[in-house]
Structure formats: structure tokens, C-alpha cells
Amino acid sequence: MKKLLVLFAAVVLIWGAGLAAGPEYFQVYKPKDGMSADEIMQIEYFVKYTRFAHDVNMGGKAYFIDKSGSTREKETARLRITLGRKLDDIAYKDLVIFTTPQVRGLGTLTWTYMDPKKQQNSWLWVPSLKKIRKISTANADDSFLGSDFTIDDILTRRFEDETYTLIGTENFKGYSSEYDKKTYFKDAPCFVIECKPKKSPWYYSKRILWVDKNTGGGIYEEMYDPLGRMFKALFKDYEIIKVNGKDYPAQILLEGKDLRTGHRTVIINTDIKFDTGLSEDLFTERALTQTRW
Amino acid sequence: MKKLVLLLLLCLLTGFAYAEEKFQFNGYLKNELALRTRDKNYLQKNKDIVQLAGQYNIKGDELVFFAKVKYYYDFAYEKDKLDKAGHYMEHIQRTEWLRDLYLDYNNNPWFLRLGKQQVAWGQADGINVLDRVNPPDLREYWLPDIVDIRIPLWMLNINYAPKLDSNLQLLVIPDFEESQGAPIGGPFTIRAYTIFDNTMKQFATSYWDINQHFPGRRLNHSTYGLQWSDRIADTDYTLNFLYGPYPTARNTTTYIPLVPTPAGSFIVARDYKLWRVYGGSFNKTFTNPGPLQGTTLRGDFAWYNDEPTYYGDPAIGKTYGYSRWDNKFWLIGMDKYIVTKWLLSFQYAQYIMEHKLADDPAQPASRRFAMNGYTYGAQDPVENIFAIKISTDFFNQRLKPELSWSFTDDPQGKVSPKVSYEINNNLLFTLGWNYFYGKATESNGQYSHQSQVYTQLKYSF
Numbered sequence: 001m002k003k004l005l006v007l008f009a010a011v012v013l014i015w016g017a018g019l020a021a022g023p024e025y026f027q028v029y030k031p032k033d034g035m036s037a038d039e040i041m042q043i044e045y046f047v048k049y050t051r052f053a054h055d056v057n058m059g060g061k062a063y064f065i066d067k068s069g070s071t072r073e074k075e076t077a078r079l080r081i082t083l084g085r086k087l088d089d090i091a092y093k094d095l096v097i098f099t100t101p102q103v104r105g106l107g108t109l110t111w112t113y114m115d116p117k118k119q120q121n122s123w124l125w126v127p128s129l130k131k132i133r134k135i136s137t138a139n140a141d142d143s144f145l146g147s148d149f150t151i152d153d154i155l156t157r158r159f160e161d162e163t164y165t166l167i168g169t170e171n172f173k174g175y176s177s178e179y180d181k182k183t184y185f186k187d188a189p190c191f192v193i194e195c196k197p198k199k200s201p202w203y204y205s206k207r208i209l210w211v212d213k214n215t216g217g218g219i220y221e222e223m224y225d226p227l228g229r230m231f232k233a234l235f236k237d238y239e240i241i242k243v244n245g246k247d248y249p250a251q252i253l254l255e256g257k258d259l260r261t262g263h264r265t266v267i268i269n270t271d272i273k274f275d276t277g278l279s280e281d282l283f284t285e286r287a288l289t290q291t292r293w
Numbered sequence: 294m295k296k297l298v299l300l301l302l303l304c305l306l307t308g309f310a311y312a313e314e315k316f317q318f319n320g321y322l323k324n325e326l327a328l329r330t331r332d333k334n335y336l337q338k339n340k341d342i343v344q345l346a347g348q349y350n351i352k353g354d355e356l357v358f359f360a361k362v363k364y365y366y367d368f369a370y371e372k373d374k375l376d377k378a379g380h381y382m383e384h385i386q387r388t389e390w391l392r393d394l395y396l397d398y399n400n401n402p403w404f405l406r407l408g409k410q411q412v413a414w415g416q417a418d419g420i421n422v423l424d425r426v427n428p429p430d431l432r433e434y435w436l437p438d439i440v441d442i443r444i445p446l447w448m449l450n451i452n453y454a455p456k457l458d459s460n461l462q463l464l465v466i467p468d469f470e471e472s473q474g475a476p477i478g479g480p481f482t483i484r485a486y487t488i489f490d491n492t493m494k495q496f497a498t499s500y501w502d503i504n505q506h507f508p509g510r511r512l513n514h515s516t517y518g519l520q521w522s523d524r525i526a527d528t529d530y531t532l533n534f535l536y537g538p539y540p541t542a543r544n545t546t547t548y549i550p551l552v553p554t555p556a557g558s559f560i561v562a563r564d565y566k567l568w569r570v571y572g573g574s575f576n577k578t579f580t581n582p583g584p585l586q587g588t589t590l591r592g593d594f595a596w597y598n599d600e601p602t603y604y605g606d607p608a609i610g611k612t613y614g615y616s617r618w619d620n621k622f623w624l625i626g627m628d629k630y631i632v633t634k635w636l637l638s639f640q641y642a643q644y645i646m647e648h649k650l651a652d653d654p655a656q657p658a659s660r661r662f663a664m665n666g667y668t669y670g671a672q673d674p675v676e677n678i679f680a681i682k683i684s685t686d687f688f689n690q691r692l693k694p695e696l697s698w699s700f701t702d703d704p705q706g707k708v709s710p711k712v713s714y715e716i717n718n719n720l721l722f723t724l725g726w727n728y729f730y731g732k733a734t735e736s737n738g739q740y741s742h743q744s745q746v747y748t749q750l751k752y753s754f
Contacts, residue, residue, distance in 0.1 A: 064689050072691070073718050101753035102721060104319050119580040119587060121527070128438040131413040131424075134529065134576035135628065136589045142634040146690030263689055281401050285522065285529065286452065286460045290397065290404060292348055292359045293319065 025084035037164035055278040067262035093283035105293025147265035148256035215249035320345040361393035377478030416591035428472040428540030464518030569598040603664040604651035607671035670734025677702040705731020
């Protein structure tokens, strides 16, 4: 019994130490009752950036809907390889190729570093130049591809950028999608966390985030401007996909609404495939130049 | 009947391939209108364009066939004002309709692209320092997208990656295309050509024998290119080498007088001299915290060995020969987002001529100045070139304004504001203005009477 207790204590210590330094790559974590706000948020970021998977490959459709209901659509093919490589500090590499007629062939390659202070490196394949342009990373508060999500929301925000307070736990009231009229996550047990940016002044003063206990994903958030007024609501539908016996949480549907303009964005991820053995050679400038359109 | 059967067979095969998701296609229909805004207004362009592209995956991503074709008709050249240039500007010429036709073989570390294509080198935007593999089509000056300016060539494009993020590229180009310029009577005819044409008219009673000496179909007259790309400490760099015929002819005119003058024979030899480009490029984004974080620096350097360059008397716009000089061209550019989504780009370039005066003892010093090949004006020994671009977007990237201004240390340049609006998924509208200013002997200044307001309506599918 004594040995068992020692073993249990060791496991708890290792687990705690592991999370203190950030979760290890290529593991699946779920938030548990009793965890601190920081521990829950470390898992939330881990899930958000698919650090549990070696690679992911998906299609995506984005709908941009303005107040009058006028809708524009963009389609993408997206690839990500997770590296978590200390040697060159690279956390993961993303490749996004647009397949919509008007911007067909436009592609971006982005490398994200493990050091949270380091900005991303991005390359853009421009069909009208038939050339790669190294691009400066747009400011984090800029819109992500014209959507209601910012670059910060989708790509750049890190665990280290905010401070966290656990407000409580509750069963989520449910999110009614304006896109497919379905209600998501009704009565799903969630942690409610207040996230405050360290940067000040910044385009938001706080986020109230609901983290699903089952997937570890941040499913719903309300964003407040510097005057404390709610200006945006973001929803992410996470579903579990079984991959080699592991439960991988995947983002299926994202909805964002800007309450100031009434503009909405719906992003649907399709054909999500994890751990298909993507080669890092696909995430190079050379591969980007092979784009034909 | 045979053609019909072939067409049906092609449609059938395409249908099967499409059903198997092996075939993808896209294209666009586009109208471009341009109205001259200086002096007498007239329509410089009313061009309808159709482009189709198709990709067939023969064996997954390993073996892929790609083709792109384009056709246009410019109705502006049916009018009296421009009809003289119509034969060459009204519709697509020769093999221009075929923009791409190649086979890709991709088996890491090898990548081969074999066929008609474009290859772009360098980091410069709108200033061709290293982007010299494909000759330019300047019938509309540098106004169209660069992808429509480069003239595609048949080539073997062989790539080998010895390690991740590096690449060795070898180009073997047995094809040759001459760079293109607008004919007499077009809005963007270069001044040098107008001067030449006026001379011909002045000696109308003479016989003009114009001889094109295109590069021979020999291995040593093919174009060869080599590029090494790699990455050192967050900096991408390339080393480049190009050898082949210079794509713009240099004329040598010999006059054989007859009595009574001015009757006689002018024998014009148009030669395409071999030249070499040695160069390199780099780019780096500052990712670490600090005052430069988020800034991208990029640059090109080229040493043009044996670049054929006219010399003559710029005061009267007359050439007396050409020299093969070693000239240098370098550029540095910087891009940074300022105030959330305003992208500021700045480029500075220097074109440095080897000589101030040509070595031609037969001519006095006043006839040995380096000449601007486009205008027959004086070419500065060092030309300083600047380009500034500011761009942003509004309404969830639906409305995109952009302002670009390029100029040199001489009082000449081009200011181009434009705004594009995404009407719906398929329809894009662009409204812009190209304002040229400067003396007629300067590259942009020669078009100071051709400033234009333009629109583009593009339907993509």
C-alpha cells in the first residue's frame, strides 16, 4: 500500500511538473476538476493548436456574411505538421492553399516557434506574380483572412499572453448556430475562465471562455472591449475523432459574430485526417513554388 | 470529322478524369478598360480576356499535367486612333495563347517541371533585378500583372533538394522569345521606336533591309540557369546564374548611299547578344522581440556581364552603336505592417553602369554616352530607383485600396492608386489610375501624355 501511495505521489508530481512546463507534445490531455485556471488553459491551447497530433490535413470552407445577409465564400486546403522541435525552436508548420476561383492557388506557409515571444515566419505564394513573397506577419489584432476572428484568435495568441482566473464550473447553456440552426453543447460540463491580456492597451480587455471538460477545447467565448462592452462572440465546435485508439479533439465548426457590425463568419472544417504521415518536405518554400495556379 | 471525333474523345476523357477527381480546372473572363486622361481623351484599351487552366493528376501528386491557355481581343484598336497598331495589339499573337503546358514529376528529393512555363527569381516587387529568365512583354509597359508580362518559354526545370529547405535548380532553355514592345501607334510605344520609325519615314525613298539574327538553335545559344536556395539562421538566400541570349535586339545600321541622295540602302542588323547574370537574393523577417520585430527585409543583387547597351548622343536621340558592358543592379526592400492592417513596403534600387563613355575611337565624346534603350535619352551612370506601396483592406477584406509610387532621382515617375472590390464570390471590380510624369527622355516620363484611368471586371470560375 505504501509503495502504491509513493507511486501515486510520483505520478501526480510528474503530471504537475509536466503541466508546469507545458504539456508534452503528442499526448492527449483532458482538463479535470481540481485543476487550476493555468493548467486548464495550458490544455486548451494544446488542443487548439493540435499539439497532440503529428499532423493534420483538412479542407475548409469559410462563409463571410454581412448584416444584410450577403454571403461570400472561400475554400481552403490546410496541412499542419507538429514538430515541437527544440533544435530549431519550431512548434509547428502550417500550409494553407486557397481553392476558391478568385484566389485559387494563393498559398501561405507559416512556421510557428516554441518561444512565445518569437513571431511567426510566413511566406506567401502569389499567383499574379508566380513568385514567393516573404511577408511580415500582420498585426495580431488584424482580421484573419477577412473573418471575424483575429489573427490573434486563430494563430498567434499563446498561453503566456494572458492571465487566467477560474470563475467556476457550469453546464453550458448551449450555442444556437445561426448557420445550421443546431444547438451545440447543451448542458455540457464546462470550466468558465476569465482571460485578461497582459498587453495594455489592447483591442480587448478580457475574454470569458467556456472550456469543455470532455474535449479540453474552448468552445465559446465572449470578448469585451477596453470599455468593458461585449463586442464579439466566438464559438468552436469540437468533436472527438478516434485515431489509432486515441481520442483527438478536432475543430469542426467555428462561428464568429462581431456585435458592432453584425458581420458573421462561419468556418467549416471538412475531411479532417490526423497522423497520415505528412512529410516536412511539404512545408518548404520549394513545395510552395510547385503551386500551379 | 477527325477533329470532331478527337474533340469528343477529349471531352469524354476529361469527363472521366473529372469524375475520378483527377482533373481540376479554373479560369476567368475579364474586361479591361483604360481611358486616357491627359490631352485628348480616348479609349486606350477595351480588352476582353478569357483564360482557362486545367490540371490532370496522372499519378497522384507524383505526376501531374498542367495547361493554361488565354485569348483576348482589344476592341479599342478598331477605332481610327489606334488602328495603326491594331495588327499587333488587337488580338493574341503567335503562340502567346499558350501560357503554361508542362508535366510535373515530384519524387523527393527530385522535382522536375518540363514544358512551357515561367520561372521567377528574386525578391524585388515590380523591378526586374534577378527576374530575367523569361523575357518581358512590354506592349502595355509594366502595367499588367507580372505574370502576364513574362513570356513563357519551353524549358527543362530540374530541381534537387539535398536537404530540407534547400534546393538546387537547373534550367535548360532551348527556346528563345524576343522581348515585346508596342508597335507604332500604340499608347505605350517606346520613344526609341518612334525615333527609329521617324528616321525611316525621313528616308522614305531609301531601301530598308532589316535583318533579324535570332540565336541559332545550338546548345551554346540556349539559355542556362542555375539557382541554389538555402536558409541560414532565419535568413533565406539564393545564388543565381543565368547565361543566354539577351532578349532585346541591339540594332546596327549601315547606310549605303546612292545618287541622287537621299536614296540609298539602310541595312539594319538586329542581334541578340549573349550575356550572363551572376547574382543572389535574400529575405529575412525579424521574429524576435525588438524594434524590428515584424519587419521583413529583402534584397536582390545582380551583376550583368556583357549586357549589350546602346551608346550615342542623347541630345539628338541617336545611337552610334552598342557596348557589352558589365553593369550592376541591386535592390533592398522593407515591408512592415503599421497600425494593425496597413502594410507599408519600400524599395530602393541602384542600377550602376560600368562606363560613362563608350570606347569607340571613331566617334567624338558627345556620341559615346550610355543611352536609355527605351527612350534614347541619357542613361545616368548611376540610376537611383525608389518604390513605395501602401495597402490595406476594409469590410472584412472586401474592399482593398492600394497606393504605389515609383520614381527615380530624376524628376520622373508613376503614381498608381487603385481600389478593388469583391462584388461576390466570383466577381471582382478594380478601379485605378496610372499617372506618369517626367521628361520624354525618361522611362516613365515618355508616357506623361498617356496617364490613364482604368477599370477591370473579372469573373472567376
